[in-house]
Amino acid sequence: MRRLASALALTVALALGGCTTMPPPGIPDAPRSIPTSPFTVNGTFTFGLGGATKQQFPDGSLCDLQDPLQGSVVSVSDQSGGVIATTRLGPGTTSWAANQGECTFIIRIAAVPAGPRLYRLHVDGFRDVDHLDASDLQDIRWMAERT
Numbered sequence: 450m451r452r453l454a455s456a457l458a459l460t461v462a463l464a465l466g467g468c469t470t471m472p473p474p475g476i477p478d479a480p481r482s483i484p485t486s487p488f489t490v491n492g493t494f495t496f497g498l499g500g501a502t503k504q505q506f507p508d509g510s511l512c513d514l515q516d517p518l519q520g521s522v523v524s525v526s527d528q529s530g531g532v533i534a535t536t537r538l539g540p541g542t543t544s545w546a547a548n549q550g551e552c553t554f555i556i557r558i559a560a561v562p563a564g565p566r567l568y569r570l571h572v573d574g575f576r577d578v579d580h581l582d583a584s585d586l587q588d589i590r591w592m593a594e595r596t
Contacts, residue, residue: 483563483582483583484563484583485563486563487559487560487561487562487563488561488563488583488587489557489558489559489560489561489587490525490534490556490557490558490561490586490587490588490589491556491557491587491588492555492556492586492587492588492589492590492591493553493554493555493556493589493590493591494523494538494541494553494554494555494556494572494591494593495551495552495553495554495590495591495592495593496551496552496575496592496593496594496595497549497550497551497552498512498543498549498550498551498552501550502550503545503550506543506550506552507543508543508544508545509542509543509544510542510543511540511541511542511543512541512542512543512550512552518538518541518552518554518572519538519539519540519541519554520537520538521537521538521572521573522535522536522537522572522573523535523536523537523538523556523558523570523571523572524570524571524572525558525561525568525569525570525586526568526569526571527562527564527565527567527568527569528565528566528567530569533561533562533565534558534559534560534561534562535558536556536557536558536559538554538555538556538572539554539555540554541553541554556589556591561583561586563583566582567579567580567581567582568581568582568583568585568586569581570586570589570591572593574595574596575593575594575595575596576593576594576595576596578591
């Protein structure tokens with residue numbers, strides 16, 4: 450009985466003694482690298498097709514027939530709200546999973562200035578995505594919501 454209690458106590462002590470891959474409390478994760486020169490954003494802008502059907506938008510088809518977003522401006526702003534880079538959405542394509550349709554556009558924004566600590570993305574008619582650092586922005590996978 451004592452051996453069982455000793456083994457159990459040892460197991461608990463090891464488990465509580467910091468046998469983890471998480472940093473100890475108060476020590477931050479490794480800092481992300483901050484670009485020091487202009488960088489490129491390569492990401493996606495995706496939104497749900499709501500009540501659309503596969504007959505209206507077959508898998509892989511262009512998805513901007515009823516509500517054309519192709520050519521819409523995507524803007525990047527700094528913390529003060531000033532626009533620092535823009536691009537336009539190209540054609541979007543439809544994908545389906547579990548009877549839920551989505552439209553995905555590629556976002557490519559060249560020469561986004563380095564320096565701001567936080568960025569904001571904007572497309573008219575959709576909720577902005579903000580509080581993005583440079584590493585979040587560079588590979589953004591934006592699940593957009595209409596405003």
